[in-house]
Amino acid sequence: MPRPQPRMLEVLRTEMVTPNMRRVVFGGQEITTIPEGYEGGYIKLIFPDAPHSTPDRVVMRTYSIRAFDADKGEMAVDFALHGDAGGLATDWAMTVQPGDRILIGGPGSVKMVDPAADxxxxxxxxxxxxxxxxxxxxxxxxxxxxxxxxxxxxxxxxxxxxxxxxxxxxxxxxxxxxxxxxxxxxxxxxxxxxxxxxxxxxxxxxxxxxxxxxxxxxxxxxxxxxxxxxxxxxxxxxxxxxxxxxxxxxxxx
Known part of the structure; x- marks a missing residue:
């Protein structure tokens, strides 16, 4: 199955979930092309202007989809403010403003626990x-x-x-x-x-x-x-x- 083309999404709003967790809610015209049922799956945030990015190899950071609402046209992604060693994505999440746009790759596969286990x-x-x-x-x-x-x-x-x-x-x-x-x-x-x-x-x-x-x-x-x-x-x-x-x-x- 071919990898889906990256989508240009728009930041709708941000909020602090906890002191060390920031939520960014995405929307925009291309949000409608994201399939439902991928909550917990990964996406790639693409930073073509980041240091070390080249036309052949852009810098990306991987995050999970926290929530997706197709009716509202919204996708929430939560950023832990520790753990991104490069700091690129967390710095972006802390400074991004409504109306800013970013390319998103994915979504990728969803792997969940089996609730039917003992x-x-x-x-x-x-x-x-x-x-x-x-x-x-x-x-x-x-x-x-x-x-x-x-x-x-x-x-x-x-x-x-x-x-x-x-x-x-x-x-x-x-x-x-x-x-x-x-x-x-x-x-x-x-x-x-x-x-x-x-x-x-x-x-x-x-x-x-x-x-x-x-x-x-x-x-x-x-x-x-x-x-x-x-x-x-x-x-x-x-x-x-x-x-x-x-x-x-x-x-x-």
Whole structure:
């Protein structure tokens, strides 16, 4: 299937969701060409005028669609104000004004937790919260398991509509770029439940690798039961992180 052409979208408004999470709501004429049902999937913000951009290789940053309303012609994207090592996209999100326009690539594939599993493990840091929220909206009332979210401060907690059988753990880490391992520690500390699990976890690269070993080796989670991804790497730009992921995937295979 051919990759969709980038769309020129317009910024409608911005708002601070929490002290370290900023929402940008997009619209414009080409918003109508975005298909429905891709909440939680990724898009590419394209910055042709950024440093190191060339006509053959433009700078892009990857984010998740938090919400899409076709009737209103609006798409919301939440920007964690930590985790983008290059700072390009977060700087843009903090300064952009209604009426500004930007090219958007995608949307890409959507990978969600399986609510039909016996129980679920949903975890991530600030960069994963938009996709986590989309996962929560797909859970059934009888879903059981854990949600573990690393945030920068107490004020970054958001109201979550979770099933009664979900046990929620907030992990406060004011310096996520220093890799203190708090998210990994909290996940490992939780009692492993009986039955088949469905795992969805997205976080920093080195934390992802530690959790991959834990899920697959220590807990025996099968490949078809797990979605595990790194959304960023401390001290690396997105382009560098992409190379790191390719090397790591080759080694893991």
């Amino acid at each position: 129980w679920v493990m949903l975890a991530g840091d600030m960069t994963a919260i938009p996709a986590l929220m989309c996962n929560f909206e797909r859970l059934t009332a009888d879903t059981k398991g854990y949600v573990v979210i690393e945030i920068t401060s107490e004020a970054d907690k958001q109201d979550l509509n979770l099933p009664e059988g979900i046990e929620l753990h907030w992990v406060i880490n004011p310096t996520p770029e220093k890799l203190e391992g708090k998210l990994v520690e909290q996940i490992k500390a939780l009692p492993w439940l009986e039955g088949q699990v469905s795992v969805w976890t997205a976080c920093e690269f080195d934390s992802m690798r530690a959790l991959r070993s834990y899920y697959r080796t220590d807990r025996g989670v099968g490949r078809d039961q797990i979605y595990l991804s790194s959304y960023w790497r401390a001290g690396r730009t997105e382009d560098q992180h992409k190379v790191d992921k390719q090397v790591d995937s080759a080694k893991a295979a």
